[in-house]
Amino acid sequence: MDQRHKFESWINSKTTLIGKCPVCAERRWTLLDDILEVRPFNGGGLVVGGATYPHVGLMCTNCGNTQFINAVVSGIISEREFADEIPPSGVADAG
Numbered sequence: 001m002d003q004r005h006k007f008e009s010w011i012n013s014k015t016t017l018i019g020k021c022p023v024c025a026e027r028r029w030t031l032l033d034d035i036l037e038v039r040p041f042n043g044g045g046l047v048v049g050g051a052t053y054p055h056v057g058l059m060c061t062n063c064g065n066t067q068f069i070n071a072v073v074s075g076i077i078s079e080r081e082f083a084d085e086i087p088p089s090g091v092a093d094a095g
């Protein structure tokens with residue numbers, strides 16, 4: 001089962017009917033092809049190798065509003081994969 005089907009099965013187990021977009025009230029959702037990274041705010045500086053929070057993007061094709069669903073909670077990325085992405089030192093300064 002690929003990640004898309006795995007996510008679709010998971011989201012359908014959480015809600016029987018995906019709701020209307022909270023911005024435009026249409027019901028036209030699509031999954032983005034890539035897993036997105038959300039990074040902690042670091043005072044506007046670039047942090048290389050720091051913590052990230054992987055998310056699946058669920059986008060309204062009418063207005064572009066995008067909902068972020070945590071990829072670990074939804075099972076798309078295992079907790080082990082997620083832990084392996086975080087370097088032991090935590091953060092590195094890009095200079």
Ligand SMILES: [Zn+2]
Binds near residue numbers: 061
């Ligand atoms: Zn919308």
